[in-house]
């Protein structure tokens with residue numbers, strides 16, 4: 001379509017000008033784009049003089065009347081695709097105001113062929129922008145365009161700490177705390193199908209802009225604005241508000257309901273200097289969800305405390321309780337913990353998922369050979385099976401699933417837990433209660449008098465409990481418990497640290513499972529994305545397979561824009577062989593035991609995780625982030 005009405009003289013003048021400045025020119029130059037399509041520019045000019053490399057893409061664009069926005073967008077996209085930042089167009093006759101504005105925003109130099117001495121501007125470097133002054137910085141909150149804001153949902157903006165600012169043509173300009181985050185790019189462009197132009201901005205400033213601009217949780221905000229906040233916050237008035245104010249009750253219900261919708265396991269209500277922040281834990285990761293006015297803080301926390309039978313006047317000591325919230329679909333049991341912080345009392349609400357209590361071993365995500373190994377351990381009539389990992393690694397879930405796999409009618413199964421979150425059929429559960437004198441150790445002692453076959457102790461964390469547990473395992477009981485250690489062999493050293501004789505460990509322990517939870521890729525928004533080199537190397541090391549692109553979720557409605565939905569365990573299972581038992585008795589180092597276990601075929605969590613990457617279940621970054629975590 002490009003009928004060149006641009007005079008040949010002008011072209012040759014421009015070429016002569018560039019050549020004089022030391023540029024090498026190629027005409028009708030073809031360049032491959034990122035997407036694989038080849039693009040042609042009228043002139044490409046290269047200059048490597050003075051050590052500074054510079055490439056210019058130049059197109060001559062003419063039209064009947066004026067150059068349209070579309071024509072400039074096409075040129076800009078070609079330059080973007082081929083990675084050229086110095087962009088020049090020579091236009092004839094003129095350029096439309098819209099196109100002119102777009103060119104300016106995208107940093108395209110426009111040379112008007114009618115002008116005298118038109119080339120001067122071609123090589124002008126963009127003036128480095130002066131550092132933003134404080135008053136300019138304040139502007140981010142104010143400078144967000146409503147149309148742009150609509151393109152990216154609040155959860156996603158909070159997840160990547162980025163906010164859409166403006167739309168120009170097919171480009172969405174976004175202020176980002178980390179403008180090099182490739183996953184954020186993929187996620188944003190996949191969602192709004194536009195090109196993302198990042199602008200670096202201060203993380204705190206972006207968060208303020210998100211708080212200021214998004215009203216995504218409109219209904220919650222609305223209810224909160226209706227709450228009658230007592231002008232004098234006396235305990236009595238506060239108690240009345242917390243008990244009877246309908247909008248307040250409604251706001252809390254909505255916060256819980258949103259959490260259920262987002263598949264959150266926890267809600268954090270945290271006062272900050274000037275806002276009340278609400279965060280959800282989704283698939284194990286805390287996410288900033290909303291920010292509420294601070295004046296609602298006392299009333300909201302008091303409401304939670306009243307529901308859970310806590311003392312609302314005492315704001316200086318941690319308290320915990322429980323209540324049941326009615327959500328649209330079902331009733332949800334919520335465990336509440338409050339604690340004082342420098343900015344006031346925070347509340348943590350754990351939404352209990354009843355399905356955990358019925359989970360089977362096969363649902364934990366063990367690979368077939370690991371599952372077989374573990375099931376064989378559970379068939380041993382007595383001894384000790386230990387799980388390990390940091391908090392949130394799924395240890396309790398594995399213990400519960402193990403109990404579910406045992407025949408609980410034929411055997412007397414007793415647990416001691418802190419707390420006993422889930423209720424089981426046919427199992428006697430005892431809860432730790434330090435005020436009543438029930439600790440893991442004293443509880444375990446009394447359990448032993450109840451003629452148990454299988455005992456589950458939530459955690460072994462002191463010498464006394466360790467001692468009784470080992471004795472129980474050696475005297476005909478199947479003992480299941482967890483130990484805080486980073487890997488399977490670390491558990492054995494931890495028991496030695498707790499004063500257990502190595503020969504007792506060698507005879508009592510059947511096996512150890514070290515584990516972590518990794519998030520599953522959302523089945524609705526998986527895309528192949530080139531992973532960072534570190535992830536590629538880690539994957540190759542474990543699987544022996546070279547691969548650059550991996551499946552990543554870019555975020556959609558069904559995964560609450562996290563890119564992940566649900567979690568799966570990664571496991572390292574240590575079976576006690578005769579050689580390993582001997583090594584423990586001889587007190588060899590934990591590193592040597594580990595080497596031996598690997599020699600005997602133990603799969604590490606990293607290896608297990610990368611096998612799950614290979615199957616497209618999770619991402620290399622999830623495995624790397626979790627396999628080494630020690631919490």
Ligand SMILES: [Zn+2]
Pocket residue numbers: 522523524525526553554555556557558559560561562563564
């Ligand atoms: Zn998704």
